[in-house]
Amino acid sequence: MSVLVDDDTRVVVQGITGGEGSFHAQQMIEYGTNVVAGAVPGRGGETVHDVPVYDTLETATTEHDANAVVVFVPPAFAGDAMFEALDTDVDLVVSITEGVPQQDMARVYRRLGETDTRLIGPNCPGIITPGQAKLGILPGNIFESGNVGLVSRSGTLTYQVVDNLTQRGIGQSTAIGIGGDPIIGTDFIDALALFENDPATDAIVMCGEIGGEDEEAAASYIDKNVSTPVVGFIAGRTAPPGKRMGHAGAIVSGSGTGTAESKIAALDDAGVPVGDTPSAVADFVEETL
Amino acid sequence: MMKLHEHQAKGVFAEAGIPTPSSQLATSVEEAVDAADSIGYPVAIKAQVHVGGRGKAGGIKLAEDEAEARSAADAILGMDLKGLTVESVLIEEAVDFTNELYVGVTMDRSAGKPVAMVSARGGVDIEEVAAEAPEAIVREHIDPAFGMHPYQARQAAFKAGLGEVATDVARVLSTLYDLWAAKDATSIEVNPLMVTADNEIIAADAVMNIDDDALFRHDDLEAMEDEAANDDLERKANQYGFDYVRLSGNVGIIGNGAGLVMTTLDIVDYYGGAPANFLDIGGGAKAERVANALDMVFSDENVDSIVFNIFGGITRGDEVAKGINEALEQFETIPKPVTVRLAGTNASEGREILNTELVTVEETLESAVQDAVENAEGTN
Numbered sequence: 001m002s003v004l005v006d007d008d009t010r011v012v013v014q015g016i017t018g019g020e021g022s023f024h025a026q027q028m029i030e031y032g033t034n035v036v037a038g039a040v041p042g043r044g045g046e047t048v049h050d051v052p053v054y055d056t057l058e059t060a061t062t063e064h065d066a067n068a069v070v071v072f073v074p075p076a077f078a079g080d081a082m083f084e085a086l087d088t089d090v091d092l093v094v095s096i097t098e099g100v101p102q103q104d105m106a107r108v109y110r111r112l113g114e115t116d117t118r119l120i121g122p123n124c125p126g127i128i129t130p131g132q133a134k135l136g137i138l139p140g141n142i143f144e145s146g147n148v149g150l151v152s153r154s155g156t157l158t159y160q161v162v163d164n165l166t167q168r169g170i171g172q173s174t175a176i177g178i179g180g181d182p183i184i185g186t187d188f189i190d191a192l193a194l195f196e197n198d199p200a201t202d203a204i205v206m207c208g209e210i211g212g213e214d215e216e217a218a219a220s221y222i223d224k225n226v227s228t229p230v231v232g233f234i235a236g237r238t239a240p241p242g243k244r245m246g247h248a249g250a251i252v253s254g255s256g257t258g259t260a261e262s263k264i265a266a267l268d269d270a271g272v273p274v275g276d277t278p279s280a281v282a283d284f285v286e287e288t289l
Numbered sequence: 290m291m292k293l294h295e296h297q298a299k300g301v302f303a304e305a306g307i308p309t310p311s312s313q314l315a316t317s318v319e320e321a322v323d324a325a326d327s328i329g330y331p332v333a334i335k336a337q338v339h340v341g342g343r344g345k346a347g348g349i350k351l352a353e354d355e356a357e358a359r360s361a362a363d364a365i366l367g368m369d370l371k372g373l374t375v376e377s378v379l380i381e382e383a384v385d386f387t388n389e390l391y392v393g394v395t396m397d398r399s400a401g402k403p404v405a406m407v408s409a410r411g412g413v414d415i416e417e418v419a420a421e422a423p424e425a426i427v428r429e430h431i432d433p434a435f436g437m438h439p440y441q442a443r444q445a446a447f448k449a450g451l452g453e454v455a456t457d458v459a460r461v462l463s464t465l466y467d468l469w470a471a472k473d474a475t476s477i478e479v480n481p482l483m484v485t486a487d488n489e490i491i492a493a494d495a496v497m498n499i500d501d502d503a504l505f506r507h508d509d510l511e512a513m514e515d516e517a518a519n520d521d522l523e524r525k526a527n528q529y530g531f532d533y534v535r536l537s538g539n540v541g542i543i544g545n546g547a548g549l550v551m552t553t554l555d556i557v558d559y560y561g562g563a564p565a566n567f568l569d570i571g572g573g574a575k576a577e578r579v580a581n582a583l584d585m586v587f588s589d590e591n592v593d594s595i596v597f598n599i600f601g602g603i604t605r606g607d608e609v610a611k612g613i614n615e616a617l618e619q620f621e622t623i624p625k626p627v628t629v630r631l632a633g634t635n636a637s638e639g640r641e642i643l644n645t646e647l648v649t650v651e652e653t654l655e656s657a658v659q660d661a662v663e664n665a666e667g668t669n
Contacts, residue, residue, distance in 0.1 A: 020573075020603075075502060098572075101503035102396060103473055106433040109401040125602065137572075139602045139634055154548020155572075156600045159633055160654065163600070180547055182398035209548055212398050235551040238536075238558045239567075242341070244290050246532040246547025246569040248502065249398065251290070253416075277556055277655065 002129035002174045003149070003194040003201070004092055004118070009133045010066045012037045012090075014057055014073055014081050016048045021072035024096075024137050025049055028070075031140040033133040036064035057081075061088045070126065070135045071095040078122060079104030086115050093185070094135045095121035102248065105183045112185055119185025123247070125155035125177035136177065146171015148285060149195035149228075151188060152207035153180050154247070157235060157278070161207055164282040170289065173201040180209070180247030188218035196226050203229045203288045205281060206272070210236030211250040211258045219266035231284040232267045232274040234260045290475055291499040294337045296379045297513050298495035301472065305464050307479075309492045312381035321362035322355060324380035330354055331383040334361045336368070336375040342414070346370055351383060372537075373520070384491050389481035390451065391415050391426070392462050393496075394469040396476070403431045403469065405442065405462055407449040411481040437466040457490050458482065472510060473503030522589055529581045531568055538563025540665045541586035541595040541625070545570050545604045553598045556654060562662035565592045573603040579612025587624050594664035596657050597629040597648075599636075606631040606639025617647040626664040630657035 011028070015021035016038025026049050029035050037052050037060040044055035054060035057069065069090050073081040078097040085093040086108070100122045112119050120127055126136010130143040142159055144166045152158040155177055162175060176191050178184055188206060195201045204226070208215035215234065222230050237260040239245050241252040252258045264274050275281035293301070299309045313324035314337070325332045336348035343349055348370050350361035358380075368375050389412030397404040408426040410418050418425050427449045431437045442462040446455035461482065469477045478496040485491065504511045514527060526533035532547065536554075540562045544550040547569050554564040566589060570582050586595055599609050609631060617623055627648045631639045643650055651657035 024603075076505060099502040101473055101506075102475060102500045103433065103470065103503065106396065106402055110432065110434050137603055142633065152548070154546060154551075155602060156544070156546025157548030157552055159600045159602055160549055160552070163632060182396060183401045207548070209551060214399070217399075233552075235548045235555060237555045238564055239551060239554070240534075240536065243534045243567075244532075245534060245551050245567055248290075248500075250547055250551065276559055278552065279653075279655065 002132065003198050004174065004176070005068065005127055005129050005133045005135055007034070007132045009068050009135070010034050010036045010064060011068045011070060011135060012039055012057065012060045012064065012066045014039050014069055014071045014085065016040060016051065016053060016072070017043050017046070018072060018074070022048055024072060025051065027140070028134055031134050033135065036066050057084045058088050061090055066090055068092040068094070068135060071097055071122070073097055075099035075101070079108055082108045082119070083111060086111055086117050086119070091118060093117055093119045094126050095119065096124065096126055096136050098123045100181065102182060105181065109183050109185070120176065121179040121185060123181045124179030125158060127174065127176045129174045130172055138175065138177070142166055143175065144171035147173055147200060147202040148205060149173045149198065149201040150175040150205045150207070151191035151195070152177055153209050153249070154207060154235065157207055161205060161233065161278045161281055164278050165285060168282055168286060170282065170285060173198060180249050182212065182249040187214050189221045192218060192221060192226055192230070196228050201228060203231065203285055205231050205233070205285060207233045207235070208263055209234060209247070209250050210239050210245065210252050210260050211247070213257065215263040216266040219270040219272065222272060223270040229288045230272045231281055231288065232272045233278065233281045234263045234274060236260050291501055291504065291510070291514055292339045293497045293499065293513060295335065295495055296337060298497035299492070301468065301497060302492055302495055305468050307461055307464055307492050308490060309495070310382040310384050312379050314377055315362065315380055316377045318359060318362045318366060321366070321378055321380055322359050325352060325358035326355060328380060328382050332358060333381045333383050334358065334365060335379045335381060336365050336370055337377045337379055338370050338373045338375055340370045340373060343370065348375065384483050384493055385485060386483035387486050388484040390458060390484065391480045392458065392465060392482050393476065393478035393480070394466050394474070397430065400430060402433055403466070405429045405431060405437060405445055405466055407445045407451070407458065407462060409449050409451060415480055431466065436470060437463060439463060442466070454484055454488055454490060461490060472507060473500045474498060475500050522585070525585060525588070529585060531570065531582065531585065533585065534567040535589065536564050536566055537591070538565045539591055539593040540661050541565045541589065541592035542598070543568045543570060543582045543586060543595065544598040545572065545574065545600065549598065549600055553596065553654070553658065556658045557596070557662060560659050560662045562658070562665055565589060575608050576612035576615055579609050580616035583613065583616040592625055594661045595625055595627045596661035597627060598654060598657060599631050599633070601631070601633030601636060605634050606636040607642055610639035610642035613648060614642065614644050617644070623647055628657050628660045628664070630654055
């Protein structure tokens with residue numbers, strides 16, 4: 001078992017003829033993901049890595065009975081691409097694109113509320129169920145199939161934590177990178193709820209970072225609704241107020257909200273141990289299992 | 290996030306029809322005095338730096354005559370305001386006000402939509418008002434599909450108890466929202482919005498922060514970016530296209546991915562060191578970009594040692610190693626010791642390529658950070 005993606009996921013890659021889209025479509029296929037089609041306007045009729053390309057996403061998803069879309073479209077056009085994906089009847093849209101203008105994303109988010117589609121991202125590494133499917137750019141070789149669910153706002157930090165787990169022989173059920181932007185489709189609470197209901201997930205790792213109040217909200221959700229043990233990590237303890245730390249969403253406001261201290265304290269209160277380092281996170285997970 | 294200087298933001302406001310005091314920018318004492326003479330006394334002399342609480346820190350002074358203008362400009366130009374040097378001042382007509390209001394528009398990230406705010410308690414730190422008396426700030430969420438309806442602006446102004454000036458303030462708020470949307474701002478604020486004895490409304494300060502990710506569609510704002518930067522290193526980072534934040538410590542940090550770089554900073558702190566910077570080279574960096582990153586951090590005189598932490602997904606360890614070698618081979622002696630940790634895609638190839646006469650290679654994040662912290666301590 002796993003959440004959201006598995007052997008049956010049928011994926012269309014939006015932007016499959018671009019540099020990133022083409023490279024990662026190939027990596028996804030090599031990992032065993034069922035990539036059924038690509039969509040790029042003006043490139044219909046071509047094939048990329050033996051995958052047929054269509055001019056419109058709707059044709060691609062309909063012709064191939066797809067249930068998921070991965071967006072590898074440059075930031076200036078990514079908002080439009082997400083609208084296109086939300087207007088098909090796929091269940092899952094994963095937007096990898098980094099640097100989507102915030103106001104474009106606010107309009108996408110508003111549209112998302114009117115649909116039943118799940119959006120992951122943008123500005124995220126994607127989602128992987130080890131040994132079954134990966135949708136995105138995560139390096140497949142560091143993952144191992146197992147029983148720990150992982151949700152994270154940051155890509156490379158996810159790899160670091162997964163590496164620490166895998167090296168100790170602790171595998172993962174599914175890992176979800178939810179993205180580092182201020183407005184994202186799937187948040188911690190959504191992911192926690194999915195893992196809580198997944199019989200194959202025996203522990204959850206949640207990697208947060210400074211900025212916003214999603215970690216605090218997640219902590220109170222865990223306290224009330226999650227019986228699966230959760231281990232936390234928060235990046236940005238040393239970040240000064242008012243400075244954006246790379247991710248558009250990672251900023252401690254002048255009034256002191258969004259700090260690492262507040263997030264760590266909220267998780268503590270919810271009984272979630274928070275590791276000081278990624279290897280300390282793996283220690284806690286090891287103890288929990 | 291690109292922060293416009295006050296005078297830049299006021300230029301944008303004035304163009305959109307929001308009343309602002311007459312003002313001129315000056316970079317020398319003579320220019321400042323000339324500007325004050327032509328505007329007429331009294332004038333306010335205001336440091337153009339991105340520092341909260343400028344006034345309290347001595348960055349804003351009133352001048353009643355030429356002699357006062359001269360001494361105020363002389364005191365402010367070149368002064369150090371919380372670590373930033375003042376390079377220019379805004380000379381501005383001093384407004385005779387009876388009341389100070391607050392208006393602003395920002396993105397409410399938890400709601401995923403913009404929010405407009407109005408308060409009768411302007412002129413002070415609005416975040417303090419928000420903490421002490423949240424009911425004193427009226428909030429109106431805006432549907433990004435429709436924009437702000439005129440009634441929403443009026444409703445906010447009347448609910449804030451602005452009475453006689455409410456409809457005028459509502460007009461300013463509507464204009465601010467339109468600017469916010471048109472210019473891809475992340476936040477826009479007027480604090481204080483001054484009300485004069487005859488109920489004129491004037492934007493006495495202006496804050497406007499722009500979404501970096503949308504600058505590609507705003508040539509006019511992009512042209513302001515260099516001037517808006519606060520120091521030479523930040524300008525250099527803009528040119529190289531790095532996410533860079535300068536901090537006060539002496540351990541330089543370079544990595545890929547915001548979360549991992551932040552974590553590296555935290556672990557430097559955990560082992561008793563002090564981070565000098567945040568520098569994210571981003572995903573998929575090639576050798577040249579890696580060399581530019583080293584150049585960036587070498588040119589910070591506070592840095593005593595450097596830790597390079599790469600976990601490759603789309604970034605390849607061999608490319609990173611080539612870049613590090615290229616950057617270091619041009620020096621007769623390495624300016625500052627460099628410790629490298631490579632993991633993930635092509636990491637073992639990278640470790641073989643690295644010239645170990647020039648860098649120390651460590652296997653884990655923890656050991657690499659410890660080595661860099663020790664190197665930094667050794668130099669003091």
